[in-house]
Amino acid sequence: MLTTFFSAEVSRDRNIQITEEWEVKNDNQKNNDELINNLSKDSYENICMTSVNEGNTTNDSKEMSLNNKGKPSLSSIGTGGLADSPWPMFRQNLNHTGLSPYDTSSNPGKLKWSFTTVGEVRSSPAIDYDGTIYITSGNNKLYAINQNGSEKWSFITGGAIWSSPALGSDGEIYIGSWDNKLYAINSDGTQKWSFSTGGGIVSSPALGSDGTIYIGSWDNKLYAINSDGTQKWNFSTDGGVRSSPAIGSDGTIYIGSRDGKLYAINPDGSVKWKYIAIGYVNSSPAIGSDGTIYVGSSDVDPTFHAINPDGTNKWSFNTGSGVFSSPAVGFDGTIYFGTHPCMYAINQNGTEKWNFTTGNTIHSSPAIGFDGTIYIGSQDDKVYAINPDGSQKWNFTTEGPIVTSSPAIGSDGTIYIGSDDGKLYAIG
The missing domain is CATH 2.130.10.10 (YVTN repeat-like/Quinoprotein amine dehydrogenase)
Known part of the structure; x- marks a missing residue:
């Protein structure tokens, strides 16, 4: 199984920005460069992220979807002392971008x-x-x-x-x-x-x-x-x-x-x-x-x-x-x-x-x-x-x-x- 360490922030040009160490294992066990480059414009790949310390022991884990648009993790745009939650503050994050990491396309407005x-x-x-x-x-x-x-x-x-x-x-x-x-x-x-x-x-x-x-x-x-x-x-x-x-x-x-x-x-x-x-x-x-x-x-x-x-x-x-x-x-x-x-x-x-x-x-x-x-x-x-x-x-x-x-x-x-x-x- 191929594993790499990177943050969940993937830019729109498909480059991976390393801001946190995360052990990432995707469902298909692909190399992450291959994973991102093979994604079509609107496709998604489920990944499991595990936070590890220097002793290689698990601190935390979370499951998210990743696509080639560059979906940010909750921490990649700055949560600081905030809760790691879907919407922890006014404007969602410290940069006030108002961006959610969650898909809303199926929301019918009811x-x-x-x-x-x-x-x-x-x-x-x-x-x-x-x-x-x-x-x-x-x-x-x-x-x-x-x-x-x-x-x-x-x-x-x-x-x-x-x-x-x-x-x-x-x-x-x-x-x-x-x-x-x-x-x-x-x-x-x-x-x-x-x-x-x-x-x-x-x-x-x-x-x-x-x-x-x-x-x-x-x-x-x-x-x-x-x-x-x-x-x-x-x-x-x-x-x-x-x-x-x-x-x-x-x-x-x-x-x-x-x-x-x-x-x-x-x-x-x-x-x-x-x-x-x-x-x-x-x-x-x-x-x-x-x-x-x-x-x-x-x-x-x-x-x-x-x-x-x-x-x-x-x-x-x-x-x-x-x-x-x-x-x-x-x-x-x-x-x-x-x-x-x-x-x-x-x-x-x-x-x-x-x-x-x-x-x-x-x-x-x-x-x-x-x-x-x-x-x-x-x-x-x-x-x-x-x-x-x-x-x-x-x-x-x-x-x-x-x-x-x-x-x-x-x-x-x-x-x-x-x-x-x-x-x-x-x-x-």
Whole structure:
């Protein structure tokens, strides 16, 4: 039997990037170069990955499908201190690409179930390794929901919760609240600790590889919090921070502020550079495979920006309407984001590929299935499934506007999204 060691990241040109040591055995016992090169455009090969240490003993294993499009492992685009789960945080991963490693092509767009929270659901779901879905609500609660739509438990804070949960590799759930606090919650729904900031928190947390939790606050600051709930450092901007942090491969933290700037912050809390966008940067940044940072701005500067890793402008695309939506970056580098009243697909050089019009403003952020289908919510009450060519695959109608909740994709291809009607929907 032929075995090799490589990470599960296979680029679109079929090159294998070695980022982790994995012992890979495919079903047909082929050499991996032969395996990848012989795959047709849309074919798949099941593989079993086993993590091994220097003593050649097994640490962990997982089964995934591999194809020549370059399906990433959950770790290949950066999970850091995150849970190794289908959708552990806002935008799925630390780079905020919105990419799922799971195929959604068989999702028919039908209701599986809905869960009522009473308050508006403006956060985006997180999905744990066991299928538990975590969602927050305007009724001050975090909910843990079983795969069948029943409630597992709930946790109440002192304010409405628009912040999306992040799941730690240690089983903890992290959320921010309008009561000015960041919470760490155990997997059984009990509180581990809370950390107070000087303003409400609508930003969603990101977890660094060392377990540091990064989150923004309306007190104009980005906070770095140790895993025990103590402050590591904070960084002050000149405006409220609604944006959620993305983390680059070198540990740089990228976050926007309502002072009209995107900041690049070193892991020690010092500023690396700041990019002036003029308008509010409510959008959360995404990081492309080449290190380009993508973010939208609003109000006086309704523009979508591509920023080089050194903080200089790569290109800008004028939308004519403010961008609150956070971008997703497809396998081929296409950038997707919403505005009023459409979703744009932008080529890597900044030219428009296509746009898809909905019946109202889009503040929701796109999610992309491994098959290339793009999912996004709109304030016209609908969730849209859009083909890579910009045509509609299907739409699903909720009972209220989808203001800011963004889709999350489960391991079976189910789409989860919240609505201002107070419900979490499972669509599949």
